[in-house]
Amino acid sequence: MPSDERPDHDWTEELPPITWSPTAPGIPVGAVSQQSITPDEARARVAANGIVIRRVRLREMLQVARIQRRAFPPRLAYPVATLLTLSLLPVVQFAVAVQGRQVLGCAIGDRSGLDARVINIAVDPAARRLGVGAALLFELETTLSGGDMVLMVQRENGGAHALYRRVGYIDVGLAPDYYGRGRHGIWMRKHRPTRFPGR
Numbered sequence: 209m210p211s212d213e214r215p216d217h218d219w220t221e222e223l224p225p226i227t228w229s230p231t232a233p234g235i236p237v238g239a240v241s242q243q244s245i246t247p248d249e250a251r252a253r254v255a256a257n258g259i260v261i262r263r264v265r266l267r268e269m270l271q272v273a274r275i276q277r278r279a280f281p282p283r284l285a286y287p288v289a290t291l292l293t294l295s296l297l298p299v300v301q302f303a304v305a306v307q308g309r310q311v312l313g314c315a316i317g318d319r320s321g322l323d324a325r326v327i328n329i330a331v332d333p334a335a336r337r338l339g340v341g342a343a344l345l346f347e348l349e350t351t352l353s354g355g356d357m358v359l360m361v362q363r364e365n366g367g368a369h370a371l372y373r374r375v376g377y378i379d380v381g382l383a384p385d386y387y388g389r390g391r392h393g394i395w396m397r398k399h400r401p402t403r404f405p406g407r
C-alpha cells in the first residue's frame with residue numbers, strides 16, 4: 209500500500225467521561241466542554257481556504273472512495289458501488305468538500321423515521337482541522353429535512369466525538385459492542401425544529 213493510502217484511524221484518544229442523567233436513567237449525557245462552532249463560522253473558515261461545500265457529482269466517486277479508504281478501517285470504508293447507490297437515492301443527501309477539482313471530504317445523511325441521520329463523514333487526513341468536517345455536518349443539516357439530527361460514533365473515536373460536540377450534538381445513549389466486541393457506540397443527537405424544511 210503506498211504511504212499516502214495509509215488509513216488514519218487511531219481512535220485511541222482519551223474521551224471525557226460520560227455522565228448519566230438523573231432525569232433519564234440509563235441515558236448518558238455528554239458535557240459540551242468547548243464553545244460551539246456556528247454554521248457561519250464553519251462556512252467562513254472553509255471559504256477562506258478556497259473550499260466549496262456542495263452536492264457530490266458522479267465523476268467524483270473514485271475520489272470519495274479513496275478518501276473512505278484513507279479515513280476508515282477496511283470494514284467501515286464504503287466502496288464505490290455503495291457510494292454510487294447512496295448518491296442515487298432520493299432520501300439521501302451526499303455532500304462533498306472540494307478545493308479546485310480535488311475532493312477533500314464527504315458527508316452522507318438520510319431521513320430515519322422522524323429524525324435526520326448522519327450515515328458517514330470522512331475528511332482526507334491531509335485536509336483535517338481546517339473546518340471541513342464541521343462545514344459538511346452543517347451542510348447535511350441544511351439539506352436534510354426532518355426533526356433532530358442523530359448519529360452514532362465509536363467510543364474510541366475521540367476526534368469525531370469532539371467534532372460532533374462542537375457542532376452541537378450531545379451524547380444520548382450507549383450501544384454496547386455496536387462496532388464489535390468491546391467496541392461501543394455512542395448515540396448522539398442535535399435538536400432541530402420539527403418542521404425544518406431542508407432544500
Ligand SMILES: CC(C)(COP(=O)(O)OP(=O)(O)OC[C@H]1O[C@@H](n2cnc3c(N)ncnc32)[C@H](O)[C@@H]1OP(=O)(O)O)[C@@H](O)C(=O)NCCC(=O)NCCS
Pocket residue numbers: 216217242279280329330331332335336337338339340341342343360361362365366367368370371372374
Ligand atoms: C472526524 C473527522 C471527520 C473530522 O474532520 P475535520 O475536517 O478534521 O474536522 P474540523 O476541522 O471541522 O474540526 C472542527 C473541530 O472539531 C474538533 N476536532 C476535530 N477533529 C479533532 C481531533 N482529531 N481531535 C480533537 N478535536 C477534534 C476540534 O474542536 C475542531 O476545531 P479546531 O480544529 O479549531 O480545534 C476526520 O477526523 C475524519 O475523517 N476521521 C476519520 C473518519 C471518521 O472517524 N468519521 C466519523 C465516523 S463516526
